[in-house]
Amino acid sequence: MKQYVIYSVTLGATWCFLHGAINLPNFLIGLVLGLLVIRPFKELYDIDKQTSYRNIIFRIPKLVRYFSMLIVEIIKASIVVAKIVLQPKIDIHPGIIAVPVRTTKDLSITAIANTITLTPGTLTIDVSNDRSALYIHSIDVSDPKELRDSIRDDLEEYVLEAFE
């Protein structure tokens, strides 16, 4: 039941933003439509999971920290790629490596994969069948060990803190 409330409040807020006016009637329309939308897609939303509102509120500072880290990393990533693009002769050593991940939760794996794609020089291609590793294409794999370490120590820490 709590899950219903959380998702429909989120969908109501989304409705307000898409409609272009934030006010109570709009939010209520979004809320009701949200409930109708969640109903047929029940399996996707994991309705029966137990959560508490306190848990979610305590998580907000960590999410803020994660998103600020993400924005800084995206800007860094663009500058790195822009530099490579503007080199007179493109000198890169790309390749695909397997990077182990420590979690098996869907949400965390998705978040880690998306974060990796948005950070400098790396792009997630697939997750292994047993969910223990991600396959990552990197623009520079001249040192695979260092790349694995940097992903595990920097990115994963933030994501696990924010989503687990």
Next chain:
Amino acid sequence: MSTLTTAIDAISMFFFLIGIAFVFLGMIGLLRLPDVYNRLHATTKIGTVGAFSVMIGIVLKVGLSAMGLKAITVGLFLLLTAPIAAHMIARAAHRHGVGLCDESIMDDYGKTYK
């Protein structure tokens, strides 16, 4: 009052320019980099930053009006969907046998699904 509006206008113009410059660089990358996977690097990362700063420019220009709110939503959705699109394209390309470019050093993924 008018100084403030001018300042905000100037900042939004600055964001527009940054955004357009980054999208331009992304397109150069799309043309210059060797294979599908490297090209995806250029379009996802640079494209996200470019489009996002254009959206920030719009928000600063029109404020939190209908257009500004939609720009925020578009920016957030872009942040969420650009990596997923890149991931799907790369995965499909690899499974269809699109090889890595000659400069590539290693391919851990190739052995896993054949």
